[in-house]
Amino acid sequence: MKKNLVLIAFVFSIFLLPQHVFAVDFSITNTEINAYLQENGDVQVTEQHAYQFDSDFNGITRTLIPKEQTQIKEFQAFEKNKPLDVEQEENLYKIYRSGSEQEIQIDLSYTITDGVEVYTDLAQFYWPFFDSSNESTYQNMDIFIHPPQTTGEVLTLGYDEAYGTSSIASDGIVHFAMGEVESGTNGDIRVAYDASLFPTANLKEDNTIREDILANKAKLKEEQAAYANRRDLLSRISPYIVSGLFIYVIVLVIAVWRKKNRRxxxxxxxSKQSLYLPNQEMSLPATMLYMRNMSASSELISAALLDLVRKGYVKRDGESKFVIVDPNTDFQHESILIEWLFNKIGENGVFSLSDLDAYTKNKDNHSTYNSDFAKWVQAVKEEVKQNHLFEKKKRVRWTAGIVSLLMIPFIIILGVHSLFTWMALSIFLSLTLLLFAIIYQPKTIQGVRISQQWKELSSNYKNIGERDWNDWMSDEQMQAYIYAIGTGNKSMQKKYEHLSKNLSATTTTDSSLQTNDLVMFVLIASAVTNQFDKTDSTVSATTSSSGSVPGGGTGVGGGGGGSGAF
Incomplete structure (x- = not known):
């Protein structure tokens, strides 16, 4: 069960937790980029970024990843015409301007060498000012492309986020009004002018590109129309698919709930409600592990040691020492526990808390300790498994799992077509079915009976009177106390301690332990539990990295970039 909970948390975290956690709380409220194309093929760029900070900050960042055969040069930053310090780490520029909870406006300027690609008929500026590696959302972005001279002949094309956002002014200036640009997206822009406007630029290739641009433009238009048709179809069928899946989940939940209530x-x-101890259908360690939803803990091993003493396989020698009396136990996990504690941690059939302390202080023993503990727990689980307390329900679980997995392509398609409401509902229902397929294992009649009887003991134990408790056999009193320790039931432990103090004289002579011994065992069990907890707290090395230098861009020609703050 513990592993299942970890898995559930992991699966939900994939969808619910943000992928990046920023130390600085900020938003980029407005961005304006002006690219001035030069006759020699270079591009002079100015950028103006408005940041709203809601925390302390040290500055902003701008990532500029040049395309192949181009370079970024002469990068500068200003605020109200005042130069700011800039630190470059390959493609990452850090602009230092500290402050706290305020709005600032930073101007950037740089040159893209050979940014214009000249062909025999046209010269194009085909550039990604950001790409999918960008971690910040631009709330409003405008990009202006300025030709070297006034012209009326312009071809424009925008990709992804830039598609359909361009307009051409009478002087040939192209405006890409992109609005909000979300993080992790591409948006290449492409503008082509007559090649004669760039007389001193180097010829990139001795061929024409007009037809290529026009064909590309027509293809994008067709793809956009097809995209719109698919989106319309998906928006019409999604309610039926999601509703059908929702009905399936509801029917599944109702069927499971009714079957559970019937059992x-x-x-x-x-069964009859009783204050008496339930009949043992399994060993106490197996019963406790089962009642703990198969999640082992330090209390469980302490209780298992006490149970060996109760059954007479082990006796206590002094205040913190235990000695084997009979190694021939009833269950395999009891033999494993004796071998582990009395021969591996202890020596020659003797185990003491000092042995445990010395053993766990050596870090080289931690891996072996955890391995031995896991081996013992697995043996206890085997006893539970042999009693058939859970149903496998393979057909129901496999059906739910397959339906969940079949929804994944549909969810991806919904996301690609920006149908996020239906996508979110589909993800929730798909995850619900997947988790059902992983964790659903209903209890058998025997499993329900054992669970109910021990739950009733736990809830009724606080109401047991001194006379009723005194009527119990000493072994029953011990079993109830060991069960309370193994399941971590503090109220039962306190009740037992209260009754044992008031009724110490009622302990029978044939009891395996006297009340004073039980009090001592409480202290010993606590010490063993604490020592076991220490072995679980191993030091794990963690590595973290910050301010990493971006790699290649995902925009056209390997270019791209993004913005941030620090």
Whole structure:
């Protein structure tokens, strides 16, 4: 169960937790980029970024990843015409301007060498000012492309986020009004002018590109129309698919709930509420592990040691020492526990808390200790498994799992087509089915009976009177106390301690332990538990990295970039 909970948390974290956690709380409220194309093929760029900070900050960042055969040069930063310090780490520029909870406006300027690609008919500026590696959302972005001279002949094209956002002014200036640009997206812009406007630029290739641009433009238009048709179709069928999946989940939940209640009623009819200890259908360690939803803990091993003493396989020698009396136990996990504690941690059939302390202080023993503990727990689980307390329900679980996995392509398609509401609902229902397929294992009649009887003991134990408790056999008193320790039931432990103090004289002579011994065992069990907890707290090395230098861009020609703050 513990592993299942970890898995559930992991799966939900994939969808619910942000992928990046920023130390600085900020937003980029407005961005304006002006690219001035030069006759020699270089591009002079100015950028103006408005930041709203809601925390302390040291500055902003700008990532500029040049395309192949181009370079970024002469990068500068200003605020109100005042130069700011800039630190470059390959493609990352850090602009230092500290402050706290305020709005600032930073101007950047740089030159893209050979940014214009000249062909025999046209010269194009085909550039990604950001790419999918960008971690910040631009709330409003405007990009202006200025030709070297006034012209009326212009071809424009925008990709991804830039598609359909361009307009051409009478003087040939192209405006890409992109609005909000979300993080992790591409948005290449492409503008082509007559090649004669760039007389001193180097010829990139001795061929024409007009037809290529026009064909590309027509293809994008067709793809956009097809995209719109698919989106319309998906928006019409999604309610039926999601509703059908929702109905399936509801039917599944109702069927599981009704079956559970039916078994509970059957167990209630065949069982009587009682203050007495339930009949043991399994060993105490197996019962405790089962009642702990198969999650082992330090209390469980302490209780298992006490149970060996109760059954007479082990006796206590002094205040903190235990000695084997009979190694021939009833269950395999008891033999494993004796071998582990009395021969591996202890020596020659003797185990003491000092042995445990010395053993766990040596870090070289931690791995072996955890391995031995896991081996013992697995043996206890085997006893639980042999009693068939859970149903496998393979057909129901496999069906739910397959339906969940079949929803993944549909969820991806919804996301690609920006149908985020239906995508979110589909993810929730798909995850619900997947988790159901992983964790659903209903209890058998026997499993329900054992669970109900021990739960009733736990809830009724606080109401047990001194006379009723005194009527119990000493072994029953011990079993109840060991169960309370192994399951971590503090109220039962306190009740037992209270009754044992008031009724110490009622302990029978044939009891394996006297009340004073039990009090001592409480202290010993606590010490063993604490020592076991220490072995679990191993030091794990963690590595973290910050301010990493971006790699290649995902925009056209390997270019790209983004913005941030620090």
């Amino acid at each position: 509970l009623r059957e167990v209630e009819r065949s």
